[in-house]
Amino acid sequence: MKVFMEIRCPDGRDGGRKDAFPATHEEIHPTGMLSVVASLTPWSDHNQSPRNMYQCQMAKQTMAFSLQALCNRADQKLYHLKTPQSPIVRTSAYKKYCIDEYPTGTNAIVAVLSYTGYDMEDAMILNKSSVDRGMFHGLIYQTETIDLSDQKSRSDRSRKFFRRSNINKNSSIDSDGLPYVGQTIKPNEELYSIHNEVTNESRSIKHKGSEPVIVDYVAIDGKKLLQKASIRFRHPRNPIIGDKFSSRHGQKGVCSQLWPDVDMPFSGVTGMRPDLIINPHAFPSRMTIAMLLESVAAKGGSLHGKYVDATPFANSKNVNEETPPQSKTLVDELGEMLNVKGFNYHGTEVMYSGVYGTELTCEIFMGPVYYQRLRHMVSDKYQVRSTGTIDQITHQPIKGRKRGGGIRFGEMERDSMLAHGAAYLLHDRLHTCSDYHIADVCSICGSILTTSFVKPERRVGRAVKGLPPIRASKKVICHACQTSRGMETVAMPYVFKYLAAELAAMNIKLTLQLNNAA
Ligand SMILES: [Zn+2]
Structure with missing residues (x-):
């Protein structure tokens, strides 16, 4: 006998097929197809399917309460939400997987409203007072492990261990050479101190990084000699714009204002x-009806003081069962919950402007929605540069946020500017802001590689006391032509000079023809 498994259609019927089921087994519930995250x-059966997929991706990026044994x-790196809450609207899987032990968000009162322009294009306005009371507060934990027995090199056989220098008594380091727990360490401040047994010298290591950190925990390993330590740092990450x-x-959305x-x-x-x-423009094209349902349900649930079950496919009526013909739909059920407590059936409320005190012309849809804080934060991503480190070969700004580099202005950006004229x-x-360079060019042979400075031999004038020394004007000659007669200065990107040098290495001569015709 062969075994067949049949999916379970939410209505309990054959899914449009006329023939009898060839199956010997049937899925227990339609949610059996969903993963832990998706369930x-x-x-989710009321959402457009790509939205459920986006949520599955984003659930993995939430800044949640991911551990019970934090201490x-x-x-290496751990994101942590300080004030998590249990969602009012939840699926049956939520309880099954004990997500209350590891909650991922906060029940935020969400108004769907076009208020000023600061909620355009998926931006959102956060209530600053709510944030001040602890909403979405979070932390990043980072641990640095230092093993001094690892740092031993072949030439240096001396033993090293943690100890504070005897000279620097009033330093911010504890007597064991490690930082105090709870202490804030600013960039370039002393972090820990290492003692060398042979040279009898102490060396303090400074805190690298661009932001201050709080020492959360210091763990030591080694009974006789203190050689291994783990220092856990804490970075506060409370919500800010961005x-x-x-x-x-x-x-998803980005905080645009904290009001x-x-x-x-x-x-x-x-x-x-x-x-x-x-x-409100977040809804028509995305069709996340479940979010609207969640808002109404959570409002009703909080009014009645109970959690609302939102298991997908659970509310579809099974025709095989004896159900009264006029059974209530999900929307009716939720609307009734609000009506009983004197609220609008559709979850809307009359609202007043906080700035003018006048009534808003429309009734506003408002209710609690479970919101997640995602781990992409501006303070970890912003990039700024005026001037800074340049690349040695090209003389162009270097890349990389950590090193204070620039953001690449690539071909597509160039095309865009060309199109705008x-x-x-x-x-x-x-x-100008990249590799601006004034090169010496020999107008006789056209070369930019054969020029070089020559030290003026004789003194130009006698130095006068109290005045800066008189400098002779720099003299440039062309080595190929053995003269300085044809020297001109031309502004060009430094990489152009590099290109000429690379071509010269391939035995290709690059020459410039100079004229003043413009
Ligand atoms: Zn020349």
Whole structure:
């Protein structure tokens, strides 16, 4: 006998096929097809499917409460949400997988409202007062492990261990050479101290990195000699403008403003102010109906003081079962919950402008939605540069955020500027602010590689006391022509000179023809 497994259609029927099931087994529940992450999205059967996929990606990027044994851990990098909450609207899988032990977000009061322009294009306005009360507060834990027995080199056989220098008594380091727990260490401040047994010298190591850190925990290893230590640092990461947030329906957004309570709109019924304002344009094209359902359900749930089950496919009525013909739909059920408590059936509320105190012309859809804080934060990503380190070969700015490098102005950006006719700006980006260089060119032979400075032999004048020494003007000659007669200066990108040198290495001569015709 062959064994066949049949998927279970949510309505309990044959899924449109007329023939009898060839199956010997059937799936217990339609949610059996969902992964752990996917099964946590409330009413995912009401969402457009790509949104559920986005949520599955984003659930892995949340800054959540990922561990219970934080105090004993030494992770390289760990994101941690300080004030997590249990979602009001949850699926059956939420309880099954014990996600309450590891919650991933906060129930935020969300108003769907176009308030000023600061919620356009997936930006969102956060209530600063809510943030001040602890909403979305988070941390990054980072652990640095130092093993001094590893650092022994063949030439240096001396033993090293942690110890504070005897000379520097009032340093910020403890007597064992390690930092105090709870101490804030700013960049370039002493972090720990190493003692060399042979030379009897102490050396302090400074904190690298560009932001201050808090010492969270210091763990030591080794009973006789203190040679191995793990220092766990704590970086506070409270919400600021530019941080990323998302609901459980693939609706991500970036905080654009942190507004105090008084500037937020307030409800005419309850006087409540939202924690978060998102733009209504986030819904028509994305069709995340489950997010609207979640908002209404969470509102009803919080009014009745109970959690609302949002398991997908659970509300589809099974025709095989004896159900009354006029059974309530999900929307009716949720709307009724609000109606009973005197709220609008559709979850909307009359609201007043926080700035003018006038009534808003439309009723506003407002309710709690479980929001996740995502681990992409501006303070870890922003890049700035005015001037700084340059590449030795090309004389162009280096790349890399950590090293204070620039952001590449590539071909596509160049094309865009050309299309706009912004020639001066293009010249500024690609030349003046990059590898601007004044090269000496010999107009006789046209070479830019054969020129060099010559030291003036005789003194130009006698030095006068109290005045800077008189310098002779620099003299440049062409080695090929053995004269300085044809020397001219030309502004060009430094890489052009490098190109000429590379071509010369391939036995190709590059010459410039200079004229003043312009
Ligand atoms: Zn020449």
